[in-house]
Amino acid sequence: MSKTSLSQSKPDNLPKPKINWAKVEEAERFAEMVKLFRQGKINRDDFRRFRLQNGAYGSRMTDDYSMIRIKIPAGEVYPEQLEKIAELSESFSIGNAHVSTRQNFQLHWVALEDVSEVMRGLSEVGLTSREACGNSIRNVMCSPLAGICPDEIFDPTPYAIATARFLLRNPMNQSLPRKFKINFTCCEKHGMARIADIGLIPYKVEVNGKLQNGFKIFLGGGLGAQSFVAHQLEEFTPEEDLLYTIISVVRVYDRMGNRENMARNRMRYLVNEIGWEKFQNIVLKERAVVRATQSVVIKLEVDKTPEVLRKVSISSELPSHPQGFSRWIKSNVMKQKQPGYSVAFLTLESGDVTANQLRVIADLARDFSAEGRIRNGFAQDIVFRWVRDEDLPKLYAGLLEVGLANPGSLTMASVIGCSGTTSCNLALTNSHRLAKEVQRKFLELKLDEDDDLRSSTIKISGCPNSCGQHEIATIGFYGGGGRLGKDMYPLYTMQLGGRADEKAMLGLTCMKVPAKRVMPTILKIVEIFKSEKRDGETLDSWVHRVIDGNGGPNVKSLNDIKESLKSAVVAPTIDQDKDFYVDYGNDGSYHARTGRGECAA
Amino acid sequence: MCCLSKEKTARITTDADTLRSEIRDKSIKVLDIRKEEDYKQGHIPEAINFPLSNLLADDSPDKVLQYTQSFGIEDETSVVVYDDTFGALASRVAWTLQYIGHEDVSLLDITYGAWRRLGLETSIEMPSLNKKTHSLKLQPQILAAADYLMPAKEKGAVLVDNRERLNFLEHHIPGAINIPYRMLGSHQNILRPKEELKRLIQNRNISTGSEVITYCGSVGTLSGLGYYALKSIGLDNVKLYVRSFKEWKSLDKPIEKQSDANYWDLSAE
Numbered sequence: 001m002s003k004t005s006l007s008q009s010k011p012d013n014l015p016k017p018k019i020n021w022a023k024v025e026e027a028e029r030f031a032e033m034v035k036l037f038r039q040g041k042i043n044r045d046d047f048r049r050f051r052l053q054n055g056a057y058g059s060r061m062t063d064d065y066s067m068i069r070i071k072i073p074a075g076e077v078y079p080e081q082l083e084k085i086a087e088l089s090e091s092f093s094i095g096n097a098h099v100s101t102r103q104n105f106q107l108h109w110v111a112l113e114d115v116s117e118v119m120r121g122l123s124e125v126g127l128t129s130r131e132a133c134g135n136s137i138r139n140v141m142c143s144p145l146a147g148i149c150p151d152e153i154f155d156p157t158p159y160a161i162a163t164a165r166f167l168l169r170n171p172m173n174q175s176l177p178r179k180f181k182i183n184f185t186c187c188e189k190h191g192m193a194r195i196a197d198i199g200l201i202p203y204k205v206e207v208n209g210k211l212q213n214g215f216k217i218f219l220g221g222g223l224g225a226q227s228f229v230a231h232q233l234e235e236f237t238p239e240e241d242l243l244y245t246i247i248s249v250v251r252v253y254d255r256m257g258n259r260e261n262m263a264r265n266r267m268r269y270l271v272n273e274i275g276w277e278k279f280q281n282i283v284l285k286e287r288a289v290v291r292a293t294q295s296v297v298i299k300l301e302v303d304k305t306p307e308v309l310r311k312v313s314i315s316s317e318l319p320s321h322p323q324g325f326s327r328w329i330k331s332n333v334m335k336q337k338q339p340g341y342s343v344a345f346l347t348l349e350s351g352d353v354t355a356n357q358l359r360v361i362a363d364l365a366r367d368f369s370a371e372g373r374i375r376n377g378f379a380q381d382i383v384f385r386w387v388r389d390e391d392l393p394k395l396y397a398g399l400l401e402v403g404l405a406n407p408g409s410l411t412m413a414s415v416i417g418c419s420g421t422t423s424c425n426l427a428l429t430n431s432h433r434l435a436k437e438v439q440r441k442f443l444e445l446k447l448d449e450d451d452d453l454r455s456s457t458i459k460i461s462g463c464p465n466s467c468g469q470h471e472i473a474t475i476g477f478y479g480g481g482g483r484l485g486k487d488m489y490p491l492y493t494m495q496l497g498g499r500a501d502e503k504a505m506l507g508l509t510c511m512k513v514p515a516k517r518v519m520p521t522i523l524k525i526v527e528i529f530k531s532e533k534r535d536g537e538t539l540d541s542w543v544h545r546v547i548d549g550n551g552g553p554n555v556k557s558l559n560d561i562k563e564s565l566k567s568a569v570v571a572p573t574i575d576q577d578k579d580f581y582v583d584y585g586n587d588g589s590y591h592a593r594t595g596r597g598e599c600a601a
Numbered sequence: 602m603c604c605l606s607k608e609k610t611a612r613i614t615t616d617a618d619t620l621r622s623e624i625r626d627k628s629i630k631v632l633d634i635r636k637e638e639d640y641k642q643g644h645i646p647e648a649i650n651f652p653l654s655n656l657l658a659d660d661s662p663d664k665v666l667q668y669t670q671s672f673g674i675e676d677e678t679s680v681v682v683y684d685d686t687f688g689a690l691a692s693r694v695a696w697t698l699q700y701i702g703h704e705d706v707s708l709l710d711i712t713y714g715a716w717r718r719l720g721l722e723t724s725i726e727m728p729s730l731n732k733k734t735h736s737l738k739l740q741p742q743i744l745a746a747a748d749y750l751m752p753a754k755e756k757g758a759v760l761v762d763n764r765e766r767l768n769f770l771e772h773h774i775p776g777a778i779n780i781p782y783r784m785l786g787s788h789q790n791i792l793r794p795k796e797e798l799k800r801l802i803q804n805r806n807i808s809t810g811s812e813v814i815t816y817c818g819s820v821g822t823l824s825g826l827g828y829y830a831l832k833s834i835g836l837d838n839v840k841l842y843v844r845s846f847k848e849w850k851s852l853d854k855p856i857e858k859q860s861d862a863n864y865w866d867l868s869a870e
């Protein structure tokens with residue numbers, strides 16, 4: 001070993017991760033369990049349960065490789081953590097990491113024998129994959145705009161972190177009927193409060209003449225083969241009741257949830273079966289019991305120490321604006337509520353990011369974010385916050401160098417695609433690649449610059465399971481297989497009009513669209529919209545008008561949309577068009593093949 | 602515990618401090634495996650340029666012997682090899698010298714790039730060369746040929762593919778396991794600390810007594826590094842399938858792959 005070592009100069013006022021989520025013993029235990037499993041001393045099902053509890057999914061068609069899901073509570077990632085993830089992905093994965101729709105980082109195709117090494121590496125920077133999969137409480141999400149959103153009432157981040165801390169490794173959460181998701185958002189507009197098991201939005205009310213912090217809490221929402229929009233538990237839940245409410249809901253679900261039927265055991269089915277009012281009553285009763293018996297024992301440790309922001313480099317010379325800068329500013333950057341600061345979103349393709357790019361992101365966070373870290377967003381993206389307005393050109397230039405300066409992030413060009421056939425066992429189509437293709441096309445046609453489209457979304461799942469969140473998209477797709485005679489081709493079902501804001505609703509099924517016709521179909525919808533729209537109308541509002549049957553002049557209803565698209569989706573014979581029968585990313589003909597489901601966005 | 606003299610002949614890597622003092626003592630020959638134009642811009646003092654392409658143009662034992670002698674390397678000369686490619690090219694050269702019977706050859710434990718980042722001395726002078734004689738004692742026990750692989754596997758040998766994961770998934774020799782070359786090095790050194798390498802091997806249930814054959818894409822560089830990684834943690838019976846997967850495919854031998862998955866599309870490049 002060399003005695004001399006490489007030294008790196010880094011600014012010394014960098015914030016360090018506040019919480020160590022890791023336990024290195026869990027890595028050691030995992031390595032032991034893999035050996036026992038390989039020697040046939042533990043059966044497949046027991047091992048599988050153990051593996052999932054520790055955040056490792058089986059990969060498509062093989063258990064010899066895993067997808068490791070790294071939990072990122074509230075989406076906050078520090079530069080040294082990014083660098084570690086980069087290193088681990090180069091050593092043990094495929095040199096790429098993947099940002100999920102739930103703010104996790106995922107490493108794909110890791111040999112089962114190396115999972116413990118990845119866990120060990122993660123523990124060096126305080127990260128864990130524990131309870132990232134399996135029947136437990138998953139990564140606690142928090143809006144990437146929390147703390148900087150102009151519309152928020154207060155910053156929910158400390159509550160999200162405290163909740164994650166309370167629940168991680170807590171026995172109450174180790175064998176739930178199924179997975180359980182908690183989302184904190186900043187305001188009604190930005191977030192996913194209504195499509196989680198528990199969704200929370202900060203809220204303030206006046207109690208005895210004093211303003212009191214609390215939340216609007218939504219229960220029983222979620223996307224899946226059958227999706228539901230959540231119900232609000234009560235007008236206002238004061239902050240003191242936050243933890244008791246969470247505990248009560250988890251307990252009720254644990255006790256009453258369906259453990260028999262794998263397909264119907266998420267909490268939303270329970271709510272649906274017994275009815276909202278009854279469920280609400282049970283939860284409120286349970287909470288009274290929890291409050292009475294446990295209030296002295298437990299409380300949420302919310303760290304409210306205000307953060308000291310660093311002084312970041314203030315650009316001295318004003319560089320001439322690099323090419324594409326103004327387009328990027330328009331489609332990727334928002335003003336924070338704090339004057340002088342902006343938040344910049346990175347446009348990734350289906351959430352994929354290379355190890356090298358992660359390292360550059362780490363450096364740029366050090367140089368340009370006053371909070372010295374990044375957040376993973378809700379849309380398979382990465383977010384730089386607390387960037388001084390005058391530093392934006394430099395940040396852009398840094399991103400440009402490594403291919404991360406694509407425009408379109410806050411527009412319809414930011415397409416979501418789950419992992420699909422790239423790694424998921426249940427996938428029927430390559431939704432991951434299709435999302436990339438659609439995004440590239442949108443950018444090529446500069447559709448990100450079209451203000452009419454900006455508020456709309458496209459989201460694509462590789463099967464009906466909704467990891468790609470197709471049901472809350474303006475235009476959503478989920479994968480399946482189609483057949484003409486004996487020839488199979490990749491096919492999507494298209495849904496229109498989904499949204500996750502205060503008017504949350506799930507998209508309505510419109511029609512089936514072959515994979516190779518998805519692109520022209522989307523463009524055709526845009527074309528119809530342009531000819532039908534009223535003054536100032538956006539695509540998503542037009543879609544709603546049509547869905548409600550108030551369309552016109554020519555396209556009046558969902559059925560009319562269908563009629564105008566019909567000719568574009570007819571299947572040619574295999575002799576007429578061979579490519580039609582091949583999915584994206586394949587060279588051979590298409591077969592729908594699936595393995596045992598563990599489900600992975 | 603092994604005795605000191607054995608330790609000396611079994612030296613797999615040499616650290617920068619040791620190399621610097623050996624260069625001062627003139628007790629060593631240093632080979633730089635980078636391209637000639639890179640070498641000319643600066644190299645470790647006293648290093649002789651031996652671009653990998655020269656070796657690959659003809660790696661027959663006679664030709665390698667000629668090179669060795671022209672560099673002034675005798676049977677007992679200590680040789681240290683380095684490159685700027687994770688140590689993979691250096692490994693291929695070191696292995697070749699060992700194959701023709703030169704025992705005392707080791708890898709610089711960092712790359713030339715790391716050497717420079719440490720601020721260590723470099724030179725643009727070319728050392729003068731005096732031809733010496735070297736004997737030829739082939740070491741067939743460290744070489745594997747295509748026909749050797751399957752029978753050896755039948756008898757329990759472990760086949761290790763050192764290419765990147767995506768290449769491995771796409772196609773590999775049947776029954777091989779994948780240890781991508783990126784797994785072998787650390788941030789600073791061309792090989793990880795021994796305890797870590799040992800863990801990686803133990804996790805795969807490979808014992809130090811096992812016969813292991815490494816291979817990679819085409820010319821035995823990445824798998825050369827794999828070879829030395831395994832040697833460094835005490836595996837004695839390691840062989841390099843030096844013609845690697847390129848030859849295997851050209852011979853139309855059976856190939857295994859991970860089918861029905863579009864893993865390439867996960868790449869952000």
Ligand code: SF4
Nearest residue numbers: 418424462463467600
């Ligand atoms: S299970 Fe989830 S990740 Fe897999 S294809 Fe279906 S929606 Fe996509």
